[in-house]
């Protein structure tokens with residue numbers, strides 16, 4: 194009988210907290226049976242359950258504490274390391290010369306090219322007389338937002354939404370935007386161990402701001418999130434919000450620019466193709 198060995202998934206530094214090495218083990222059938230019962234509408238909660246189950250106990254840290262980007266990186270790492278063949282081909286129509294080209298890439302080497310967070314895992318600035326600390330949203334925060342998004346009313350296949358449903362959605366999305374901001378920040382001079390109490394105090398401070406101040410705060414927090422970027426290179430579709438993985442830039446073999454420079458096309462693939470929890 195052939196000796197079949199499970200995938201040996203190499204450890205990697207948690208991109209949002211590089212001192213922590215993440216070591217995942219390939220799921221057993223017994224574990225995969227459990228994952229099959231996870232609610233597909235609760236992707237973040239499912240991801241927490243999956244990552245906590247397949248972590249090596251020796252370096253275990255609850256995935257609710259990992260940043261959203263580290264969690265995405267981990268599911269991608271798991272997916273590509275357990276693939277039989279991680280070499281892919283992207284065929285695309287070139288905008289430069291109008292012909293079809295093929296780009297070969299290796300998902301495993303792509304997985305190797307992640308960024309770890311630069312400097313401290315947070316940024317601070319003064320706002321309205323207080324220090325504000327911005328950190329990447331963690332798994333717990335993502336689950337909180339996911340829970341809130343469950344209230345969005347979706348149109349049925351036959352009818353579009355009526356006015357009151359639209360109004361409900363607009364209000365809810367404004368609340369989710371506010372909640373995203375609350376979950377992104379802390380006031381280091383006003384911390385309490387009690388998470389609910391801390392959330393409430395931050396929420397009260399932010400809702401007391403003027404609309405102009407709120408926009409200003411949002412922009413400052415957005416800029417910090419950009420600086421704190423880590424994990425994989427991804428882009429989101431502006432209309433649907435769907436995430437894409439940037440797989441590289443391919444050089445047109447037929448044409449050069451006017452100054453002889455290479456003409457490249459940036460290629461991306463849907464992230465969902467490589468973020469599935471293994472099920473049986």
Ligand SMILES: [Zn+2]
Pocket residue numbers: 287288289290291292294445446447448
């Ligand atoms: Zn071309």
